[in-house]
Amino acid sequence: MSVGVVIPAAGKGKRMKSAVSKQFLDLYGEPIFIRTLRVMTTHPAVKHTVVAAGRDEMAQVESLLAEYGLSSSGVEVVPGGRERQQSVFEGLKRLQSEWVLVHDAVRPFVSHERITALLTAAQETGAAILAVPVKDTIKEVEAGVVSHTLKRSRLWAVQTPQAFRRDLLLQAHQQADSDVPATDDAMLVEAIGASVRIVAGEYDNIKLTTPEDWVLADAIWKKRSMEQ
Ligand SMILES: Nc1ccn([C@@H]2O[C@H](COP(=O)(O)OP(=O)(O)OP(=O)(O)O)[C@@H](O)[C@H]2O)c(=O)n1
Numbered sequence: 001m002s003v004g005v006v007i008p009a010a011g012k013g014k015r016m017k018s019a020v021s022k023q024f025l026d027l028y029g030e031p032i033f034i035r036t037l038r039v040m041t042t043h044p045a046v047k048h049t050v051v052a053a054g055r056d057e058m059a060q061v062e063s064l065l066a067e068y069g070l071s072s073s074g075v076e077v078v079p080g081g082r083e084r085q086q087s088v089f090e091g092l093k094r095l096q097s098e099w100v101l102v103h104d105a106v107r108p109f110v111s112h113e114r115i116t117a118l119l120t121a122a123q124e125t126g127a128a129i130l131a132v133p134v135k136d137t138i139k140e141v142e143a144g145v146v147s148h149t150l151k152r153s154r155l156w157a158v159q160t161p162q163a164f165r166r167d168l169l170l171q172a173h174q175q176a177d178s179d180v181p182a183t184d185d186a187m188l189v190e191a192i193g194a195s196v197r198i199v200a201g202e203y204d205n206i207k208l209t210t211p212e213d214w215v216l217a218d219a220i221w222k223k224r225s226m227e228q
């Protein structure tokens, strides 16, 4: 199975409120995105990885790839876009593999076991995503008032990686409605009528987004260290 990876890493991390873009923040001795790349590039199915970096951060990414020994791991850097969707599209255009994984640079805790399960599921319908059942009750709100309570048993919190047949994802990006930025790639594939398979993720496959997430990251890191 030939798999290429797109790592969108061109965000500014506004919600993290950090001095530097959060993907560069240190996570126990290595930048977050380096830890994420190490997981993805060491999966046996992965042959080529493209990092979509901020235009003003490309040299920094290239330098860190060299510093942490990832330059010769089939990792290429391209300029990302103003929205995550554009960054993914730029990376996707560089891949030739039959299958593609799209994975946030700031999700360093995904496991090879879940990546393998995701790739297996994707081969059934051409698209599969990791997700976990929602634990809280979710409500729609309009003008500060609840307008609708969603049926929790049908709700999943979506993660990455997301796996697709490359030609399907390329078609989805090419046909995307640019007026409605997609917050994940599955949304684009759904929009062209493809079935997206849900694969059980892990609750510790968190996306580092706000300062509070560091507490979680620390606990996950310590738990993993004790298990080794
Ligand atoms: N124009 C963008 C925006 C986001 N991303 C990437 O998409 C992933 C998930 O996005 P998110 O967590 O929202 O990161 P930011 O956009 O940086 O965060 P914020 O919304 O708080 O600014 C991150 O790896 C981020 O670097 C990207 O490649 N290009």
Ligand SMILES: C[C@](O)(CO)[C@H](O)COP(=O)(O)O
Residues within 6 Å of the ligand: 084, 104, 157, 158, 159, 160, 183, 184, 185, 207, 209
């Ligand atoms: C793709 C994603 O991680 C799935 O939950 C999420 O939609 C990314 O959102 P962000 O605002 O770009 O972090």
